[in-house]
Amino acid sequence: MTDGWIPYGRQLVDDDDIAAVTTSLRSGWLTTGPAVDTFEAELSSVAGAPAVAVSSGTAALHAAYAAAGVGPETELVTTPMTFVATAAVACALGARVRFVDVDDRTLNLDPEAVGAACSSATRVVAPVDYAGHPADLEPLKAQAHAVGALLVEDASHSLGAEYRGRPIGAVADMTTFSFHPVKLITTGEGGAVATGNAELERTVRRFRTHGLVRDPDSHRMQGEGAWHQEVHELGLNYRLADPLAALGTSQLRKLSRFIDRRTELARRYHSNLASVEGIRLPITLEDVRHAWHLYPIRVLEGRRRHVFDFLRSKGIGVQVHYLPVHLHPVFSDMGYEKGSCPVAEQAYDELISLPLFPDLTDDLQDRVMEELRAGLRV
Numbered sequence: 001m002t003d004g005w006i007p008y009g010r011q012l013v014d015d016d017d018i019a020a021v022t023t024s025l026r027s028g029w030l031t032t033g034p035a036v037d038t039f040e041a042e043l044s045s046v047a048g049a050p051a052v053a054v055s056s057g058t059a060a061l062h063a064a065y066a067a068a069g070v071g072p073e074t075e076l077v078t079t080p081m082t083f084v085a086t087a088a089v090a091c092a093l094g095a096r097v098r099f100v101d102v103d104d105r106t107l108n109l110d111p112e113a114v115g116a117a118c119s120s121a122t123r124v125v126a127p128v129d130y131a132g133h134p135a136d137l138e139p140l141k142a143q144a145h146a147v148g149a150l151l152v153e154d155a156s157h158s159l160g161a162e163y164r165g166r167p168i169g170a171v172a173d174m175t176t177f178s179f180h181p182v183k184l185i186t187t188g189e190g191g192a193v194a195t196g197n198a199e200l201e202r203t204v205r206r207f208r209t210h211g212l213v214r215d216p217d218s219h220r221m222q223g224e225g226a227w228h229q230e231v232h233e234l235g236l237n238y239r240l241a242d243p244l245a246a247l248g249t250s251q252l253r254k255l256s257r258f259i260d261r262r263t264e265l266a267r268r269y270h271s272n273l274a275s276v277e278g279i280r281l282p283i284t285l286e287d288v289r290h291a292w293h294l295y296p297i298r299v300l301e302g303r304r305r306h307v308f309d310f311l312r313s314k315g316i317g318v319q320v321h322y323l324p325v326h327l328h329p330v331f332s333d334m335g336y337e338k339g340s341c342p343v344a345e346q347a348y349d350e351l352i353s354l355p356l357f358p359d360l361t362d363d364l365q366d367r368v369m370e371e372l373r374a375g376l377r378v
């Protein structure tokens, strides 16, 4: 931040992270080595279920959806308040996406509306823990299971969060994470799928490595030599390299410190902005622990654009999360219409994400709040 620009989010990489990557580079393993096993083991203890590391959050969605049977003639039910990947991956698999409107309090999927959108064609219900606030997972899972579908939670915002006292990763049938630099921890690029279902875990592991089957007992071609490996179902190369996994392990050890600082910053925003007129602050429901990936406020009375431009002109890198996915031109071209998710669309017109990251100082946060007040006054 030497140039004075305050981004909405960014990574915190320290000397211990750099040392961990250096050690990995000297180990002789660049991929499929012990650093990946260590990262998966530590991630499993945070997520409360076995975890498979992959090369991005998008790859994690792809592997999870494929394992759940998402494909042509099937549907995936999801939220428009997400990054485009949550829906795009289902389209890439040939499935039809059904966008369901969100709950105005949390901008997370409303389980009743999801139930109404589910059918025998539904393979996956894919909630997103918007901004780090866990979706209402138990009722969503019940709705998915009622039609024989799986709950695949896109937890790109919520590693380390909790739902009814259980870690995110231990509730849904499969949970996906992203380790992009703006997320809770980073591996540069990276992701993971957590699942307590051993069959799904095996399928995701095979998908990560071209679908290769190595165990001789499982081969359909018997009598081949020791060189032999064969493919039963197609996969891709979605492996996470060892130096990145080593960075992930080092970052994971600081996750609870990162979330504590994010929570403290959110508390400071709450207490200092509570009485400011013309905005609405995010809320936290009772049965969750929030991960505070984002701090999205609502700017009322049609003043969002003005306040956004004002803050940007003051060097504050605010952002808008998100353009509802069905409004992207590629989705309008497929026939999705404006007006179909009015709560999400109204939110989009009002949202601004304020800066929130672990090494944001109190002083800089105070500057953000001062400029926000100034922007609302003029």
Ligand SMILES: *Cc1c(COP(=O)(O)O)cnc(C)c1O
Residues within 6 Å of the ligand: 056, 057, 058, 059, 082, 083, 085, 086, 128, 154, 156, 157, 178, 179, 180, 189, 190, 191
């Ligand atoms: C970041 C993100 C993704 C994609 O993750 P990548 O690691 O960038 O591929 C998917 N869904 C949501 C909600 C995200 O925030």
